[in-house]
Amino acid sequence: MSPDLPCIVFVRSFLHKPDNIDHTEHHVRQETPKQIDGHTHRRKHSSDSEKTLTVEDWATSRENPHNWPLAKRVITSLVVYIYTFVVYSGSSMFITAVPLVMQELHLSEQRAMLGLSIYVLGYGVGPLLWGPLSEIPRIGRSVVYFGTFVAFILVTIGAADVSNYSAFIFLRFMQGLFGSPCLANGGASMHDLYPESQFPYTLALWVAAAYCGPALGPLLTNSLVNNISWKWTMWLLACMSGPVCILLFLLPETYAPTIRYRSNAFNTSHNQNNNNTSSQDDNPLAKLKFYLVKPVQITLQDPAILFANIYTSFIYGTYYTFFDAFPIGYPPVYNVSTTTLSLFYLSVLVGCLLAVAAYFTYLSLPNYLRKHHDNTSPKSTPTHTPPTKHERHLIPAIPATFLVPISLFLYGWTLRPSIHWIVSIIGVTMYASAVFIILQCLSMYIPSIYPEYAASLFAANDFCRSTLAAGAVHFGIPLYKNLGMARGSSVLGGVSGLGVLGLLGIYYFGERLRAKSRFVERLVE
Missing domain, CATH: 1.20.1250.20 (MFS general substrate transporter like domains)
Incomplete structure (x- = not known):
């Protein structure tokens, strides 16, 4: 498949905001979800000058992530991969601590295993929140990535220092919740960056980063748990998260509607047309x-x-x-x-x-x-x-x-x-x-x-x-x-x-x- 073929299938898969573009030869089409809580989202059918835009407006723009230099796209992808790996490894890091937790805190095996399961539940619930939030053009992906990961680090430090096991379990859930944007938007970031012909490869690497994280978690923490304390499962996760947080702070925005919103890349009529529906499109509750x-x-x-x-x-x-x-x-x-x-x-x-x-x-x-x-x-x-x-x-x-x-x-x-x-x-x-x-x-x-x-x-x-x-x-x-x-x-x-x-x-x-x-x-x- 040529990178220049229409990308409607996967562009709409991940970049499904109302002002998404289809990479066709002559036009940019705008669509919105048909219905959100009774609010009809209007398809933007106005004058021809507002409805159709030449490819040069965006598809050939240097601000379009598809047109970034390859090195920039690869580095951006690697940051998302590392971010995803760290969050997913945080789930199984705790597994080596279970015997010591049972012994020190006099817990049953089922209750001790909550330290693993509640984290997994947290990053399952998170995408329901961070998914829609990151696709509001005024916010975007990078803000959600960085903001939630700062909270992730703070919660991780709290989990490493807390003495009450019930409080520890609550903080583990919050860890999963704040770490889940990589699950909610990691694949979307890959499609932000790469055309249809390259997308399956980059998506597979992102899935691999998520899949391998739990496999390496026990190996990373085994020596620390046996030689120091089981709480070092959390301290290690916090130490790994620090450099990732810096990388996320430097991560460029990849979500096309957010880039266009910030740079005002489109003409005035298009922006006015967006403003007519902004109350609906930017409504996080809807x-x-x-x-x-x-x-x-x-x-x-x-x-x-x-x-x-x-x-x-x-x-x-x-x-x-x-x-x-x-x-x-x-x-x-x-x-x-x-x-x-x-x-x-x-x-x-x-x-x-x-x-x-x-x-x-x-x-x-x-x-x-x-x-x-x-x-x-x-x-x-x-x-x-x-x-x-x-x-x-x-x-x-x-x-x-x-x-x-x-x-x-x-x-x-x-x-x-x-x-x-x-x-x-x-x-x-x-x-x-x-x-x-x-x-x-x-x-x-x-x-x-x-x-x-x-x-x-x-x-x-x-x-x-x-x-x-x-x-x-x-x-x-x-x-x-x-x-x-x-x-x-x-x-x-x-x-x-x-x-x-x-x-x-x-x-x-x-x-x-x-x-x-x-x-x-x-x-x-």
Whole structure:
């Protein structure tokens, strides 16, 4: 795909403010969400001089992030990657402190694990707030990034110094809440910076930063917890956050409507036209209601979105059960130390890197191979429909869904003294690779079918995933202790097998299912 092709699918996915632009050859189109809490958002149909703007006004402007020097875009991306990694690693850093917390504070294992689960819940709730706030042109992304991260550092220092465990749990929730803008807007920042042809690569790297953070958290804090104090999990997080906060202060704004708002890049008539709807567009309460209500409506009426939310929540929650399974399974079976146990989490990192390489390979395939797939897809019959351009995003996820149950069975049934520990770790690595590819494919699929509501759908999906992951931290303990590693993993593997049928159903029948949804976007081919 050429960078000059129209970007409506993904521009509307992430830059869906009313004054977004489609990178077409001759015009810039402006659209808004159709309805927010009863307020009809007017599509800006005025005179031709107000409605159509030449490409030179923005698409060729030096202020457009797509036109920034490559070095500036790469550095900006790296800042967002590092920011995302630090926030996500903050969740699992606490896992090495759980035994000491139980011993020093006389807590049950379930209550001690709240230090992990409540943080995950916090960064699931946050996108519902920071998503709409960051897409108000007067505010933008960089202000939200920096302002919330200052609060994140202050709360982290408070968590490191507090003596009451209940207060510590509250501060952990606030940590997740204030750290969540990277989850809410990280992918959007990638699309702010890169054209459609490069966006899948940069999005995959951002997902990898988020995915690998929890894998490295235990390794980063293990020595500090064993040699100093469990509270050094928070002090280390605060120390890592300081330099990131400076980088976020220097981070340039990437959100196009905010850049245009600040620089007055468009003509006076356009600005006046924006002012007519600013009371609606800049209303954070109206946008918040939109983010909360619209995804629920779409989810209940579109089977594809419903499946995506349920399936991603399950596999992401299963990923977090590994933080229960590893301490329960490996030390008694293989008599490993806590340091060695923290190294086992690196299997997730290895799996993620392998998945990134595989996904990049798929993206780099010659176009004729993809055309060959189109030509050999099943012809339309009464029982199935050939996949459309939206369903093609799911192609790498199809083999990955088969790997999910296989890897869980391999992990659970090979974790025994008679089998080397590397075999079960291979199962974890396979699972990590499969889940990464599935999440990446669905992250491309969802905005392609509902571009107008993509941000709200992502916020809802983030909330569902994080809520179930927070719960999984707690139900994983009795699952593995009562059923054992083999049977416990078999339960999860058996349920995940249903995802194979669901994804294949969406791949072949997605277009037919969307046709029954009144929210479907009829995009111009």
